[in-house]
Amino acid sequence: MSTLPAGVMREAIIDVEAITDNVRQLRRLTGVEVIAVVKADGYGHGAARSAAAALAGGATRIGVADIAEALALRRAGIDAPILAWLHAPGASFGEAVERGIELGVSNLDQLNAAAAAGSGDRPAVLHLKLETGLGRNGASPADYAALFAEAARWERLGRVRVIGIFSHLSNASAQDDLAALARFEDAVAAASAAGLTPRLRHIAATHAAIALPQTRLNCVRIGIGIYGLSPFDDRSSADLGLRPAMTLRAAVAAVRRVGAGQGVSYGYDYRTNGDTTLALVPLGYADGVPRQASGAGPVRIAGGRHSVAGRIAMDQFVVDVGDAEVHVGDEVVLFGDPTLGVPSATDWADAAGTINYEIVTRIGARVPRRDIER
Numbered sequence: 001m002s003t004l005p006a007g008v009m010r011e012a013i014i015d016v017e018a019i020t021d022n023v024r025q026l027r028r029l030t031g032v033e034v035i036a037v038v039k040a041d042g043y044g045h046g047a048a049r050s051a052a053a054a055l056a057g058g059a060t061r062i063g064v065a066d067i068a069e070a071l072a073l074r075r076a077g078i079d080a081p082i083l084a085w086l087h088a089p090g091a092s093f094g095e096a097v098e099r100g101i102e103l104g105v106s107n108l109d110q111l112n113a114a115a116a117a118g119s120g121d122r123p124a125v126l127h128l129k130l131e132t133g134l135g136r137n138g139a140s141p142a143d144y145a146a147l148f149a150e151a152a153r154w155e156r157l158g159r160v161r162v163i164g165i166f167s168h169l170s171n172a173s174a175q176d177d178l179a180a181l182a183r184f185e186d187a188v189a190a191a192s193a194a195g196l197t198p199r200l201r202h203i204a205a206t207h208a209a210i211a212l213p214q215t216r217l218n219c220v221r222i223g224i225g226i227y228g229l230s231p232f233d234d235r236s237s238a239d240l241g242l243r244p245a246m247t248l249r250a251a252v253a254a255v256r257r258v259g260a261g262q263g264v265s266y267g268y269d270y271r272t273n274g275d276t277t278l279a280l281v282p283l284g285y286a287d288g289v290p291r292q293a294s295g296a297g298p299v300r301i302a303g304g305r306h307s308v309a310g311r312i313a314m315d316q317f318v319v320d321v322g323d324a325e326v327h328v329g330d331e332v333v334l335f336g337d338p339t340l341g342v343p344s345a346t347d348w349a350d351a352a353g354t355i356n357y358e359i360v361t362r363i364g365a366r367v368p369r370r371d372i373e374r
């Protein structure tokens, strides 16, 4: 990977086999069904390729936030079950039900809209979403009973089929997550008493699925882990048996030999100390390289590790490579699989004061995604 294809200035290489292997690994580790979460264009990796790769690794279902994301996956030929859980106020679900998209339902309005879209021939397939402490989406405990009773009534009429019940955890602490789990278990019992028989019970995303085995139930929703990134501060991808699937790289666009005192980039936040070489990297915050990592973000160029000098601009940043032999066209890797000697997305997250999720997800539309060639 030391030269880019002719004419390519920047690209994100996606290792779909890594996604497949990561799903296999997480299936082995958890021992339960995996819903592979590919919202937000597969955390920047490409939703359709990520979904296909995850299904090849044994995921049984795909999860997205929005119905529009689910429909795009259908159009891309993904015919596995797809669950979408975040809906516009007043959304109607006709097209989703027609295309066999499963709906996460958080309240009576959504339940009734789903029932209106369902029919005896094609009931709306639902996962009831419960709030158990995160303070986001889902029915509140005070509303569980009404939601379950109404869902059971629609189910008896053949308009909906409740196949799942789910919630989402805070990862605030094991104690908080286990308290949410207890509330969830009570709610599952109440749903059952109301006559519902949801086969799938899911509450854990990557963090809890790995760290808190009790939360695995019979299904987990895995996002960041399938892309090979760790949600933990103190455990790397390799520690978890995962392989990062995205490598972000560019070709050095210009090289300049300068003397001491050369100001670099807007505001001259960086000045050279002595004779040195500056390499221009054609990636900027428009491409999702976080400006907050100015002066800090790590790269590998010509076999050496360096960091951003001065401010990251919209389209480019500069690296002071000292006396290293660097040429126009040389590969610059921002992040990839750190076991191969390149920085990680987590290194960039640390440099920018954010999380690795945001680093990969915000890689911009101007960066072509390309499947790795083997």
Ligand SMILES: *Cc1c(COP(=O)(O)O)cnc(C)c1O
Binding pocket: 037, 039, 085, 168, 204, 205, 206, 207, 221, 222, 223, 224, 225, 231
């Ligand atoms: C994004 C999301 C997930 C996946 O979370 P990860 O931490 O990436 O595994 C799971 N469930 C819900 C409801 C989500 O919004």
